Amino acid sequence: MDQGLVNGIKSAGILREEWQEYRLVIPADEPVSRQVKQLRMQWEQLYGEASVSDKPPSITLACFVAREEMEDMVMRWIQRICSLQPSFMVTLNNFSAVPPQTIYIRVQDASPFLQLASQLRLLDDFSRPADGRKWKIFDKPFIKLGSLPEQAEKQQWFTYTHQVFHAAFMARKILLMKREKSNWKMLSVFPFQITDCGLRITDSLK
Secondary structure, eight states: SSSSSSEEEOOOOOOOOEEEEEEEEEOOOOHHHHHHHHHHHHHHHHOOOOOEEEEEEEEEEEEEEGGGHHHHHHHHHHHHHHHHOOOOEEEEEEEEEOOOOOOEEEEEEOHHHHHHHHHHHHHHHHHHHOOOOOOEESSSOOOEEEEOOTTTTHHHHHHHHTSSOOEEEEEEEEEEEEEEETTEEEEEEEBBOOEETTHHHHHHHH
């Protein structure tokens, strides 16, 4: 996220407001994670860039800052969103780039992510009167591979974006991550609705 933890201190007895930093992500499953980690290791060997090599491969849905007392409300909303969202297949297909440096793995079908983004915007609209801060919500899903060095030639960028890569995994949950100093800690897990042949399993248990 662009800004880190925001601390505000008000005078008159010193009232301190702690703004915490959060991320909502969909993690890749273990087989795909191993593939992406291997690509990141190769990237690090080529370019010496280790900024993402130690982070679990995932697709970021949103980043936001909020007061710590807002956590319960945010988690209740996310739980509600996930309880209505069926698990879905995520297909990773080749590479693309954000010029001039960032290389990422493309997600072939963005429609489930757009649906989640629309729900998260409702949550953002609801929570903003309480915290006054707009969420950064990502419409375009991707898994970051790395960033080319500033001195990298355009040919390196072109070569990487024309390589072939294909993998797929089932998206089954959203993770709420919270920044603690320089690390991200998993705060909560929100499973998606489980489906079987298009039917809600939760319906069969009623």
